[in-house]
Amino acid sequence: MLAEQCLAIALVAAQVGIAVAAASQGVSGGDEDPDVLPMPQDVHGDTQFRRCRADELAFGSTRRVRVEFMGIHHLNCGTLRPASARLVNGRGGLLERARLACNCLLVEHAAGEYTLIDTGLGTLDLADPVGRLGQEFVRRCGPALDPAEPAVAQVAALGIDPRRVTSIVLTHHDLDHAGGLADFPWAEVHLSSAHLSLIAPALDARLAGRLRPQQWRHGPLWRPAQLRGRGLGRPSAQVNDRIHLVALDGHIEGHCGVMITRPGLGPLLHVGDAVYDTRVLRGGRTPLGLAVFERLMRTDRRAWRESRAWLYRQVAEGVDVLCAHERDVSFSH
Numbered sequence: 001m002l003a004e005q006c007l008a009i010a011l012v013a014a015q016v017g018i019a020v021a022a023a024s025q026g027v028s029g030g031d032e033d034p035d036v037l038p039m040p041q042d043v044h045g046d047t048q049f050r051r052c053r054a055d056e057l058a059f060g061s062t063r064r065v066r067v068e069f070m071g072i073h074h075l076n077c078g079t080l081r082p083a084s085a086r087l088v089n090g091r092g093g094l095l096e097r098a099r100l101a102c103n104c105l106l107v108e109h110a111a112g113e114y115t116l117i118d119t120g121l122g123t124l125d126l127a128d129p130v131g132r133l134g135q136e137f138v139r140r141c142g143p144a145l146d147p148a149e150p151a152v153a154q155v156a157a158l159g160i161d162p163r164r165v166t167s168i169v170l171t172h173h174d175l176d177h178a179g180g181l182a183d184f185p186w187a188e189v190h191l192s193s194a195h196l197s198l199i200a201p202a203l204d205a206r207l208a209g210r211l212r213p214q215q216w217r218h219g220p221l222w223r224p225a226q227l228r229g230r231g232l233g234r235p236s237a238q239v240n241d242r243i244h245l246v247a248l249d250g251h252i253e254g255h256c257g258v259m260i261t262r263p264g265l266g267p268l269l270h271v272g273d274a275v276y277d278t279r280v281l282r283g284g285r286t287p288l289g290l291a292v293f294e295r296l297m298r299t300d301r302r303a304w305r306e307s308r309a310w311l312y313r314q315v316a317e318g319v320d321v322l323c324a325h326e327r328d329v330s331f332s333h
């Protein structure tokens with residue numbers, strides 16, 4: 001291995017978040033397996049994973065809400081600046097700060113209501129970053145703490161009354177996804193019941209560095225979903241006519257993707273942290289530092305690989321995808 005690569009890995013381990021991984025004792029961290037994943041051409045023809053229309057889906061147990069679909073806004077609700085742009089973004093200087101986003105979606109419905117997909121960092125996180133996010137996260141990940149970035153600020157800047165955000169869908173509630181919950185205390189919060197069970201009754205010590213009870217102390221209106229649907233080729237549950245939670249385990253127990261149907265455009269899938277860079281699903285490579293961190297953070301390697309294999313199939317079938325932290329996002333909306 002080149003000296004530069006050794007330095008690179010050491011840098012990432014030290015600067016990007018080894019402290020978080022250490023706090024998550026028991027998390028699968030070894031990278032002894034290269035985790036070679038099947039490329040799309042290997043799975044073509046597997047009709048089990050063909051693209052489904054909304055009316056083909058089998059639904060879970062969550063409350064069904066009939067809404068008409070309007071548009072989607074992309075919101076970056078938390079710029080993160082960990083070490084090494086070259087290792088994390090795949091370009092820029094080795095010692096230059098990287099730039100990652102906390103990508104959220106605001107889905108508009110005809111009734112004048114909105115669904116927020118993930119919440120990034122919220123106003124309370126910005127007011128007390130060390131208390132809410134932890135010293136290690138602040139130091140290693142370097143959140144920008146820009147008051148214009150919380151979802152509630154961006155919703156208002158769009159001219160939308162935040163009270164019209166009546167539902168939130170969480171891929172999971174790692175601290176960089178759940179921070180904005182308290183800015184929308186009136187909203188129903190949909191997530192997998194398997195994931196919600198992680199925070200009750202007592203937080204698992206190995207996840208204490210990742211899940212921050214301060215972020216849901218206000219008592220969110222949890223709407224846990226049993227993922228009983230099978231129409232997408234993965235366990236799924238309906239949130240409303242256009243949005244489904246889809247199991248994408250591996251990053252953490254109960255982690256989900258959020259599938260949004262778009263009339264005339266095909267589905268859009270927010271994959272959360274199932275991958276850290278969606279270029280890998282299109283034949284590209286995840287930058288080295290990000291790939292190392294991705295593996296440090298997963299809690300179940302086998303489930304993580306199965307989730308990614310399904311994602312390869314979705315992309316091969318034409319599903320539009322974005323993930324939580326890639327800095328460059330583009331999709332039709």
Ligand SMILES: [Zn+2]
Nearest residue numbers: 174176273324
């Ligand atoms: Zn994340």
